[in-house]
Amino acid sequence: xxxxxxxxxxxxxxxxxxxxxxxxxxxxxxxxxxxxxxxxxxxxxxxxxxxxxxxxxxxxxxxxxxxxxxxxxxxxxxxxxxxxxxxxxxxxxxxxxxxxxxxxxxxxxxxxxxxxxxxxxxxxxxxxxxxxxxxxxxxxxxxxxxxxxxxxxxxxxxxxxxxxxxxxxxxxxxxxxxxxxxxxxxxxxxxxxxxxxxxxxxxxxxxxxxxxxxxxxxxxxxxxxxxxxxxxxxxxxxxxxxxxxxxxxxxxxxxxxxxxxxxxxxxxxxxxxxxxxxxxxxxxxxxxxxxxxxxxxxxxxxxxxxxxxxxxxxxxxxxxxxxxxxxxxxxxxxxxxxxxxxxxxxxxxxxxxxxxxxxxxxxxxxxxxxxxxxxxxxxxxxxxxxxxxxxxxxxxxxxxxxxxxxxxxxxxxxxxxxxxxxxxxxxxxxxxxxxxxxxxxxxxxxxxxxxxxxxxxxxxxxxxxxxxxxxxxxxxxxxxxxxxxxxxxxxxxxxxxxxxxxxxxxxxxxxx
Amino acid sequence: xxxxxxxxxxxxxxxxxxxxxxxxxxxxxxxxxxxxxxxxxxxxxxxxxxxxxxxxxxxxxxxxxxxxxxxxxxxxxxxxxxxxxxxxxxxxxxxxxxxxxxxxxxxxxxxxxxxxxxxxxxxxxxxxxxxxxxxxxxxxxxxxxxxxxxxxxxxxxxxxxxxxxxxxxxxxxxxxxxxxxxxxxxxxxxxxxxxxxxxxxxxxxxxxxxxxxxxxxxxxxxxxxxxxxxxxxxxxxxxxxxxxxxxxxxxxxxxxxxxxxxxxxxxxxxxxxxxxxxxxxxxxxxxxxxxxxxxxxxxxxxxxxxxxxxxxxx
Numbered sequence: 110x111x112x113x114x115x116x117x118x119x120x121x122x123x124x125x126x127x128x129x130x131x132x133x134x135x136x137x138x139x140x141x142x143x144x145x146x147x148x149x150x151x152x153x154x155x156x157x158x159x160x161x162x163x164x165x166x167x168x169x170x171x172x173x174x175x176x177x178x179x180x181x182x183x184x185x186x187x188x189x190x191x192x193x194x195x196x197x198x199x200x201x202x203x204x205x206x207x208x209x210x211x212x213x214x215x216x217x218x219x220x221x222x223x224x225x226x227x228x229x230x231x232x233x234x235x236x237x238x239x240x241x242x243x244x245x246x247x248x249x250x251x252x253x254x255x256x257x258x259x260x261x262x263x264x265x266x267x268x269x270x271x272x273x274x275x276x277x278x279x280x281x282x283x284x285x286x287x288x289x290x291x292x293x294x295x296x297x298x299x300x301x302x303x304x305x306x307x308x309x310x311x312x313x314x315x316x317x318x319x320x321x322x323x324x325x326x327x328x329x330x331x332x333x334x335x336x337x338x339x340x341x342x343x344x345x346x347x348x349x350x351x352x353x354x355x356x357x358x359x360x361x362x363x364x365x366x367x368x369x370x371x372x373x374x375x376x377x378x379x380x381x382x383x384x385x386x387x388x389x390x391x392x393x394x395x396x397x398x399x400x401x402x403x404x405x406x407x408x409x410x411x412x413x414x415x416x417x418x419x420x421x422x423x424x425x426x427x428x429x430x431x432x433x434x435x436x437x438x439x440x441x442x443x444x445x446x447x448x449x450x451x452x453x454x455x456x457x458x459x460x461x462x463x464x465x466x467x468x469x470x471x472x473x474x475x476x477x478x479x480x481x482x483x484x485x486x487x488x489x490x491x492x493x494x495x496x497x498x499x500x501x502x503x504x505x506x507x508x509x510x511x512x513x514x515x516x517x518x519x520x521x522x523x524x525x526x527x528x529x530x531x532x533x534x535x536x537x538x539x540x541x542x543x544x545x546x547x548x549x550x551x552x553x554x555x556x557x558x559x560x561x562x563x564x565x566x567x568x569x570x571x572x573x574x575x576x577x578x579x580x581x582x583x584x585x586x587x588x589x590x591x592x593x594x595x596x597x598x599x600x601x602x603x604x605x606x607x608x609x610x611x612x613x614x615x616x617x618x619x620x621x
Numbered sequence: 622x623x624x625x626x627x628x629x630x631x632x633x634x635x636x637x638x639x640x641x642x643x644x645x646x647x648x649x650x651x652x653x654x655x656x657x658x659x660x661x662x663x664x665x666x667x668x669x670x671x672x673x674x675x676x677x678x679x680x681x682x683x684x685x686x687x688x689x690x691x692x693x694x695x696x697x698x699x700x701x702x703x704x705x706x707x708x709x710x711x712x713x714x715x716x717x718x719x720x721x722x723x724x725x726x727x728x729x730x731x732x733x734x735x736x737x738x739x740x741x742x743x744x745x746x747x748x749x750x751x752x753x754x755x756x757x758x759x760x761x762x763x764x765x766x767x768x769x770x771x772x773x774x775x776x777x778x779x780x781x782x783x784x785x786x787x788x789x790x791x792x793x794x795x796x797x798x799x800x801x802x803x804x805x806x807x808x809x810x811x812x813x814x815x816x817x818x819x820x821x822x823x824x825x826x827x828x829x830x831x832x833x834x835x836x837x838x839x840x841x842x843x844x845x846x847x848x849x850x851x852x853x854x855x856x857x858x859x860x861x862x863x864x865x866x867x868x869x870x871x872x873x874x875x876x877x878x879x880x881x882x883x884x885x886x887x888x889x890x891x892x893x894x895x896x897x898x899x900x901x902x903x904x905x906x907x908x909x910x911x912x913x914x915x916x917x918x919x920x921x922x923x924x925x926x927x928x929x930x931x932x933x934x935x
Contacts, residue, residue, distance in 0.1 A: 183806065187807075199802055199807075201796050201800045202799065208792060212803075215789035215792060
């Protein structure tokens with residue numbers, strides 16, 4: 110019989126009204142990289158929480174090295190050598206890398222004073238051994254996300270954990286950093302560490318994993334050897350049907366300019382430098398222009414400037430021949446700008462309003478929703494919302510009167526998309542429209558965006574996902590530190606090339 | 622001049638002690654607006670010991686007993702904040718405000734009841750007199766009245782610095798105020814650390830209270846509370862950016878302006894300005910407004926302060 114580092118056998122975990130894990134078995138071999146694949150809500154997090162001692166399962170058992178064990182809390186898990194890199198890093202920003210690594214297992218002398226010298230040497234030795242380059246004395250707030258992640262990995266290694274869980278580790282990294290991480294994971298596995306890699310990105314799983322277990326809606330679907338499988342098979346296991354990866358679309362036929370941005374500069378709220386610096390671009394009817402870049406390079410502020418959420422420091426924005434540089438948000442909206450915002454909770458929905466009220470947030474004052482003396486036409490609003498819900502397949506508990514907060518993220522996003530598209534805009538600004546959604550929902554949203562383009566709208570898409578950038582857009586603008594550093598045709602550029610521009614390693618003089 | 626120095630050091634000691642207390646609490650993630658109230662209760666505890674302990678026991682015993690009583694009273698009172706804010710996840714600002722109101726009122730009632738009973742009804746004041754005990758804290762070098770509390774404050778400063786930066790307790794405490802989820806994920810008990818932070822603030826705040834009421838006078842009217850010194854200490858803490866030595870410098874600055882109110886008549890040029898005494902008494906508060914308005918933009922406040930920690934939300 111093969112020796113497993115960890116076995117989770119027939120785990121069942123119920124919550125009121127839902128079975129989060131239904132008879133799930135996961136076996137992790139020593140020294141392998143084992144991917145755990147599933148859509149949002151498939152039960153991956155619950156399963157990992159069981160392994161980490163945060164939940165006690167109703168049925169099933171956990172074995173380590175063949176022995177049944179009880180893991181009651183995270184300290185038990187740590188004591189048994191299980192470590193985890195969380196999706197949201199658990200690092201104290203104003204501490205140094207070293208302080209974060211030793212926190213909780215601080216070395217002290219007999220009087221209780223901290224002794225960091227030895228710890229520092231140990232960290233440096235480990236970072237040398239596995240290629241995890243960090244400066245132990247740098248503050249977390251000063252280092253890149255990639256380095257922060259390496260700090261998290263060092264934290265596990267410093268505790269001499271042998272079972273390493275990576276929870277969606279690549280979401281925040283550049284393509285180059287992802288390659289480095291993949292290499293690091295391979296090094297760790299080669300040193301005998303066992304790795305659980307939670308992801309829904311098939312490319313990465315294919316590149317790095319030895320085996321992959323798939324969950325769907327709380328159920329265990331199966332475990333496959335990566336070398337004997339394909340992306341198509343994995344996605345079929347994950348979603349339960351065939352999924353198209355390439356977005357079906359025809360050649361773009363760009364027509365006249367809808368939006369023209371000239372020399373736009375937007376201040377930053379975080380620091381004294383401008384977040385967007387002297388940026389100029391145009392978006393035409395019938396094309397999808399995508400702003401690509403690593404998070405935090407001014408994309409958000411660029412959208413704030415375009416949509417009117419932030420004032421411009423300088424520059425000019427023209428939409429359909431009208432100067433809207435100083436126009437208020439409602440004016441922009443009524444002149445044909447739709448905005449699918451980055452933060453759907455902050456700028457997209459009033460979470461404690463019903464779905465129907467959210468659907469008319471920008472239009473309640475129109476004669477079809479408000480009568481002559483200023484009262485809302487509740488009936489008309491309700492009917493309109495029902496129509497959108499039906500047309501765009503927005504699922505909610507009580508239809509139009511569902512409180513937005515109670516809906517799932519995917520359906521909240523669908524509601525926003527329904528509202529913004531139904532306005533029949535000239536320009537659709539979509540910021541990370543598929544963030545946090547699973548492949549099924551992503552497919553749907555991409556189809557909608559392409560349909561808008563084909564209907565002759567101008568689309569400005571901001572995305573951090575390179576797959577999305579490459580598949581959906583007709584023209585790519587790369588942003589780095591507030592400037593547009595390159596313009597590309599997605600058919601003529603590679604992901605690697607884009608990555609160099611996104612990381613600031615290359616740039617070009619951009620023709621407008 | 623010597624008098625100015627003496628009062629500056631004394632008031633700075635008060636502010637330093639209380640602000641360090643606030644620093645521990647906030648570094649652990651709990652905003653302690655209730656310092657004012659903690660000072661009052663600490664002062665009450667200390668004053669009672671000074672009043673009732675026989676003077677024959679000698680200065681070292683008296684000093685020790687007074688400090689311990691104040692620290693204990695302050696710590697017990699700060700438990701209110703700890704329980705409300707940490708266990709029941711109450712709003713920390715409101716809890717602190719309630720503690721401030723309760724402390725002055727409660728202390729007044731208690732002292733009045735005590736005085737009334739002791740005098741058979743002829744004395745209904747809220748005063749406690751501690752003239753003889755107070756003298757034991759003072760050592761005179763010529764005109765300069767050295768007060769043992771100055772040493773206490775200095776020791777508190779050094780211990781605070783060691784606790785916060787040189788031992789693992791401090792690393793863990795600070796982590797709880799910045800990113801409690803991170804602390805929790807490496808096995809640190811956030812609730813315990815926050816309790817420690819709040820109780821230490823109670824101890825230091827309580828000692829600060831007794832130092833304050835014995836600074837210039839030999840009796841205290843508890844109706845008056847501590848005249849906003851708890852809030853002034855919060856300003857000192859913020860101006861000191863939650864760092865012990867910077868807090869010490871800020872305490873000296875604010876202590877200086879407070880002392881000026883006591884002794885400005887000793888300086889001819891100030892006296893000749895002919896300003897009403899109220900102007901000088903207002904100085905520290907006005908300065909704190911200006912300082913906070915100018916410096917709060919670059920505030921280094923602990924990121925998670927004021928947010929109740931809930932294990933479930935991650």
